[in-house]
Amino acid sequence: MVHDTNERTHHILIVDDEELIVLAMRKYFEGLGYRVDAAHELEEAQALLANRAYDLVIADLRLTGIGGVEGLQIVSDVHQRHAHTRVILLSAFGTPEIERESYNRGADAFLHKPKAMMEIANVAMNLLEQS
Amino acid sequence: MTDERAIDVLLETVSDAVWIVAPSLEVVRANAPFAALAIDMREPWWRDLCARVLAGRGVAAPARIGERTYAITANPLQENAGAVFVARELTETRVERDDLLELAVTRIFATDKPLAATLVDVLEFLCESDGWDYGALRIGSDAAPPAAPIATPIATPIATWTRPDANVDLAEAPATVSLRAADRLVGVLELRPSRGGHPRALERAGGSLARLIERHRLLEAIERKGQEWSLTFDAIELPIFITRVDGTIARVNRAARDLAGAEFESVVGRPIAIDAREPWRTLADVVAAVRDSRTPCTAQLTDNTRTWDVSASWFRSASDDDERVIIVMRDVTTVIELQESVRRGEQLAALGELVAGVAHEVRNPIFGMGLTVDALQSMLPDDDDFNELAGVLRTWLDRLNRLMESLLEYGRTWTLELRGGTLGDVLPPVIDGCRQIAAQSSVAIETAIEPDLAMLLDPSRLTHAFENLITNAIQHSSAGDRVVISARALRDGGRDVIECAVRDEGPGFSPSDLPRVFQPFFTRRRGGTGLGLSIVQRIVDEHGGTVSAGNAEGGGAVVTMRFPAWREWSTTRTNEPTTS
Amino acid sequence: MSESALNRILQPGGITPVYQPLFRAAGATIRMHGLECLSRGPRGTNFESANVLFEYVRLKREESLVDRACVAAALRGASSLPQGLALTINVHASTLGRDHAFLPFLTSTAAATGIELSRVTVDIVEHAPPWDGVSFLAAIAQLRDLGATIALDDVGLGQSNFKMLLDVKPDYLKLDRYFVESCAHDRERRAVIAALQQLAREFHAELVAEGVTTKEDAETLQQLGITLMQGFFFAEPLTLEQAQAFFRG
Known part of the structure; x- marks a missing residue:
């Protein structure tokens, strides 16, 4: 279905410090026909973003130990570099304040973990169709 | 010694912090231990407490001030003159010093002849x-x-x-x-x-x-x-009796009067052995012992519902040079309850922190597992065996997930937003919400809720507690059973309380389980988290209430909660002008 | 991810050197002049792309550690290649400015791999303020004393500046591929190149064109007086094995 509606292959960047979560998401989205890059830390994601414009970034809010909110930085970076890149933040602990802040910085969606892959994919596809 | 000085000395003799608050919330009189307390008057709990007391209700509540925990006893003064507060550190007992206070009080008030x-x-x-x-x-x-x-x-x-x-x-x-x-x-x-x-x-x-x-x-x-001090004396929660050596009651304070269950006139002049039951029988013995030995005497006595620490001292009255015995009773049932509540609160806070931390950490792996199953299924959409097992895996994940959510709920530190309200505002929506689940199990919900049961409450938290209790009751019911939710006002130990019970007709609690049903993770239900009743207890605690579990007379479990009634609310409600 | 990406990069074998041949074109004669040592990050990671690798390294502020790893890998590999070739190594300005042990490291690595520093051109990348300070200039002087030559990278792009040119007085100016690409069909680009060529001459420096991908561009550059060139039109970067095979054959 996705293959039919996309005239070109969308390029997605997945950012999560959990390599195994990245693995599952990468396989899933590749299975849907997307090109997928992945980063495991903030700077790696930033380096990739400096090098290429992605259509969509799916990032975990927390990329380091307790209390990190690196995902917010990614949202800012994306919007500084590529206005058309969509961003989905995932969080296992996000407070309403952080959620608000991420939308202020330009996130397109803020999803609370756990979420089924289908739900994430639906949000992702909707965003990509809009763009 | 001048009068001013006498009162100051009296106040400063006490190790407890004592202070009087005017209706304007201004502290009009206080002793040195109060200053050391360093209460932040802007704190919500303090304003809450003042509001409750100035509304005309005596309050005994634990409070955490700085690093220490105090039992705060607060009582309104007569004629809207404000309220008197006594803060006693729960970590230490200071009986001897208290006795000094009470003796000093006696010396002043014993000489009262015109x-x-x-x-x-x-x-x-x-x-x-x-x-x-x-x-x-x-x-x-x-x-x-x-x-x-x-x-x-x-x-x-x-x-x-x-x-x-x-x-x-x-x-x-x-x-x-x-x-x-x-x-x-x-x-x-x-x-x-x-x-x-x-x-x-x-x-x-x-x-x-x-x-x-x-x-x-x-x-x-x-x-x-010292009219204010006299009121303060009356406002002291401890029952104080002053007797002559023959055991005749010479003077009492309000708490003592309440305990005796009689008006001032009818107590004074009667023997301390008001009747043959406790605590009066032992009190008469205490008076005799003090009279004979002329040394202070302490005892603990109980009437099966309450326990008191009693201390009695001998002194010579300044007014008539006659001998007197002063008896100070401390209701330690409350203190023990408070201490337990504080201990439980601290345990809960520590456990809650741990549990919330673990739950957070576990969320990610659960999320990862879910994603992996999803990814696998997306790759093998036509493999029926695989899909069936993936479904099983997902069921387990869902269960783990529910457990995590309960744990987080249990461990979360809430900022309680207490406000005046009635159970009638909170209960009906919860009950309506539960009717559907009840109908699915063919369980009938019946209610017997008195109108205008006013209390201080946090609607969302209380709703959560009732949801837990009612769904719990439904889950333990068989088809055709009833779940009865009742709420009524009653007076208990001189206090207005609201009693609320949720009763079912299921198998009830096993007697050996009863002491443990409020413990976290204790459950007999397959797939239950064992946190439902713990969360209820936590919420009831937050509302200054108590909760107990038992079995109804006709069979079935009953969980009973008691909350302090809130007078001001009900007063404003019932005093609304009916004519213009 | 249990180990950080930086650790994987710095592990032995984390950096793979590749060698980009540099040619001198004199009329119809094109001879190999030397090799620019480039680096690839760990295989199968995002850092295989040098751009991503160095952007990451700069964000992590670990330029010096990674520069050392790259230089070590490059020189170790180059030791098995013919002695006569000039070698260009890339070093961050911040490494020269901050890492006071970098020059001793370079000297000892060169000695250990049998490479004369007179063969080595140090190509300074990211030479933006504030890395143009006293210790940086001292390092440049020392490099010259050791016999190395100096190149300034990305001349004409945002990060270059004339003050740097004056301070460093480089032997080579690296002309970025941005100006080189399709210069044959772009008068403005040629104007920029001509201006830079003029500037280089005044400084007694030589312009090196990077990213030459077509014959026309190569000829245009030659007409503008540029003889040092590299890019896919001449040769792709060689792995060490390819380079060894090339020089054996």
Whole structure:
């Protein structure tokens, strides 16, 4: 279905410090026909973003130990570099304040973990169709 | 010692922080331990507490101030004069020091005879022993002072008396004695010597009178000025009895009156052994023991519902030089409850933190597992065996997930937003929400909820507690059973409380489980998290209430909660003008 | 990810050197002049792309550690290649400015791999303020004392500046591919190149064109007086094995 509606292959960047979560998401989205890059830390994601414009970034809010909110930085970076890149933040602990802040910085969606892959994919596809 | 000083000394003798708050919330009087407390008056709990007390309700609640935990007892003063607060550190017991307070109180209040009566008593004694004619005494404050009194003051700073002219023959004309206190004429005494009267007797009588007047003025001032202190005394939650050595009750405070279940008049003058039951029987023994040994005595006694620590001391009354026994009772049931509640609260806080931390950490792996199953399924969409097993895996994940959510719920630190409201506002929506689940199990929900049950509540938290209880009851019911939710107002131990019960007709609690049903993770239900009742207990705790579990008489489980009623709310409600 | 990406990069074998041949074109004669040592990050990671690798390294502020790893890998590999070739190594300005042990490291690595520093051109990348300070200039002077030559990277792009040119007085100016690409069909680009060529001459420096991908561009550059060139038109970067095979054959 996705293959039919996309005239070109969308390029997605997945950012999560959990390599195994990245693995599952990468396989899933590749299975849907997307090109997928992945980063495991903030700077790696930033380096990739400096090098290429992605259509969509799916990032975990927390990329380091307790209390990190690196995902917010990614949202800012994306919007500084590529206005058309969509961003989905995932969080296992996000407070309403952080959620608000991420939308202020330009996130397109803020999803609370756990979420089924289908739900994430639906949000992702909707965003990509809009763009 | 002046009156002001007496009250200050009294306040400063106490190790507990004592302070009086005006209706404006301003602290109008306080002792040194209060200053050391360093309460932040802007804190919500403090404002809550003030609101509750000034609304006319006595409150005993634990409070965490800085690093320490205190039992705060707060009682309204009469006539909307404000409220008195006593904060006692829960970590230490300070019985001896408390006794000092109570003794000091007694010494002031035991001497309460009116001036005239005292004068008559004393003069009668003097006249008898020294030969003055008692019948000739006239006491009054309306008599004109003598034109030119001969001033021969006897050393006394406050009241003086003027001795009659030495040349005047007292036998011929009665002597007029002016009694002055400071610059005020407080009375004129006419004295006529009886036969064989001792020449020095008049002088002695005058000196004694002057001292008596001084003391009376002191007491009067204390009583007048100390009207607030008298209210404070009454506001002290501890029952205090002062008895004569024969066990006759001489004086009581309000708490003691409440305990005796009688009006002031009917208690004073009766023997402390009001009836043959506890605590009165043991109290009579305590009085006897103190009288015989003239040393302080402590005891613990119980009437099966309450337990008191009793301390009794002997002293000599300053007013009539008679012996007295003062008995101070401390209801330790409350203290023990408070201590347990604090301990439980601290345990919960620590456990909650741990649990929330773990739950967070576990969320990610659960999320990862879910994603992996999703990814696998997306790759093998047509493999039925695989899909069936993936479904099983997902069921387990869902269960883990629910557990995590409960744990987070349980561990979360809430900022409680208490406000006045009625159970009638909170309960119906919850019950309506549960009817669907009940209908699925063919369980009927019945309610018996009194109107206008006003209390301080956080609607969302309380809703959560009731949801847990009602769904729990439904889950333990069989088809055709009823779940009954009842709520009523009642008076318990001098307090207005709201009792709310959720009862089912299921198998009930096994008696051996009863002590543990509120413990986290205790469950007999397959797939249950064992956190439902723990969360309920936590919420009830937050509302200053208690919760207990038991079995109903006709079978089935019943969980009963008791909350403090909130008077101001119900008053404003019922006092709404009905006519214009 | 249990180990950080930086650790994987710095592990032995984390950096793979590749060698980009540099040619001198004199009329119709094109001879190999030397090799520019480039680096690839760990295989199978995002850091295989040098751009991503160095952007990441700069964000992590670990330029010096990674520069050392790259230089070590490059020189170790180059030791098995013919002695006569000039070698260009890339070093961050911040490494020269901050890492006071970098020059001793370079000297000892060169000695250990048998490479004369006179063969080595140090190509300074990211030479933006504040890395143009005293210790940086001291390092440049020392490099010259050791016999190395100096190149300034990305001349004409945002990060280059004339003050740097004056301070460093480089031997080579690297002309970025941005100006080189399709210069044959772009008068403005040629104007920029001509200006830079003029500037280089005044400084007694030589312009090196990077990213030459077509014959026309190569000829245009030659007409503008540029003889040192590299890019896919001449040769792709060689792995060490390819380079060894090339020089054996």
